[in-house]
Amino acid sequence: MYIEKQALPYENLLDDRPLKQIELMVIHCTELPDLATARSYGEKIHYASGTGNSGHFYVDRGGKTYQWVTARKIAHHVKGHNQQSIGIELINEGRYPNWHHSEQKSTQAYSNEQIDALIELINHLHRNIPSLKHIAGHEDLDSSMITATDNPKLEVRRKIDPGPLFPWQHVMKNIQLINIGSIAKKYE
Numbered sequence: 164m165y166i167e168k169q170a171l172p173y174e175n176l177l178d179d180r181p182l183k184q185i186e187l188m189v190i191h192c193t194e195l196p197d198l199a200t201a202r203s204y205g206e207k208i209h210y211a212s213g214t215g216n217s218g219h220f221y222v223d224r225g226g227k228t229y230q231w232v233t234a235r236k237i238a239h240h241v242k243g244h245n246q247q248s249i250g251i252e253l254i255n256e257g258r259y260p261n262w263h264h265s266e267q268k269s270t271q272a273y274s275n276e277q278i279d280a281l282i283e284l285i286n287h288l289h290r291n292i293p294s295l296k297h298i299a300g301h302e303d304l305d306s307s308m309i310t311a312t313d314n315p316k317l318e319v320r321r322k323i324d325p326g327p328l329f330p331w332q333h334v335m336k337n338i339q340l341i342n343i344g345s346i347a348k349k350y351e
Contacts, residue, residue: 164287166220166228171205173214177236180246185234187248188285188298188340189241191218192269192324194257198223201254205231214239218250220284226276228284234292241304249288249295253277257326263319265311269326278330282337289339296341300325303344 193201198221205217216239221229232238240250256271258264289295301324308318335342 164228164283166230166284166287168230169202170233171215171217171231173206173208174232174236176213177232177238179235180237182234182292183294184247185249185292185295186297187244187343188288188295189218189244189248189250189301189304190281190298190325190329191240191250191252191301192255192257192326192329193221193252194255194259194262194324196256196259198229198254201252202231210239216240218252220249220251221254222251222277222280222284223254224274224277226274226280228280234288241301244304249292251281251284253281253325253329255325257324261312263309263312263321265314265317265319267319267323269323269328272328273325273330278333282334285334285338285340297343298338298340299342299344300329300331302326 195201207215209215217231218240219232219234219238234249237245238250239245257269301322305322307321309321311317311319
C-alpha cells in the first residue's frame with residue numbers, strides 16, 4: 164500500500180511507544196473543508212511540549228493516504244485514549260463551520276474512493292501491528308457536552324465524528340477488527 168509520508172514539524176517531540184501498546188484504531192472526520200486546512204490545523208501548537216492535535220493518518224476524498232505521525236509516536240487525537248490508539252482522519256466537512264451550533268448536521272457523504280482507501284489502510288495496519296484489535300469512532304470515546312454556540316440554553320456533543328454518514332456496516336464487513344463503539348453500532 165502506498166502511503167505518502169509528510170511528518171508534522173513537531174513529530175519528534177511526541178512521546179515514543181512500542182507498537183505492541185497499540186490496541187485501538189479511532190476513526191475521525193476532520194470537520195474541515197480540505198486537506199490543506201487540516202494540515203494547517205495539525206501544525207498548530209497547543210501544548211507546552213511544542214506539539215499539537217493530529218491523527219496519525221489522513222485519507223483525502225480521492226483516496227490518497229498520508230502519514231503525518233509514525234505509529235511509534237503518541238499523537239493527540241482523542242482525549243484519554245492516545246497512548247494505546249492510532250488516529251485515522253478522513254477529510255470531510257462534517258459540521259463545518261458551525262461545529263457546535265444547536266442543529267448538529269453532517270451533510271457531506273464519504274466518497275467511495277475514500278472508504279476503499281480507509282479499508283485498505285485498516286487492513287494494512289492490522290497486518291503490521293498484531294496487537295491492534297479494536298476500532299471505534301471518535302464520538303464513541305468522547306461524549307462530552309458543551310454549550311451550543313448559537314444558543315447558550317442548549318448543550319451539544321463536542322464530537323460527533325465520523326458521524327451518521329460514515330458507512331460502518333460496509334467498513335466492518337471488510338475488516339477484522341472488533342467494533343467497541345456503541346454509537347458506531349447504531350449504524351451497523
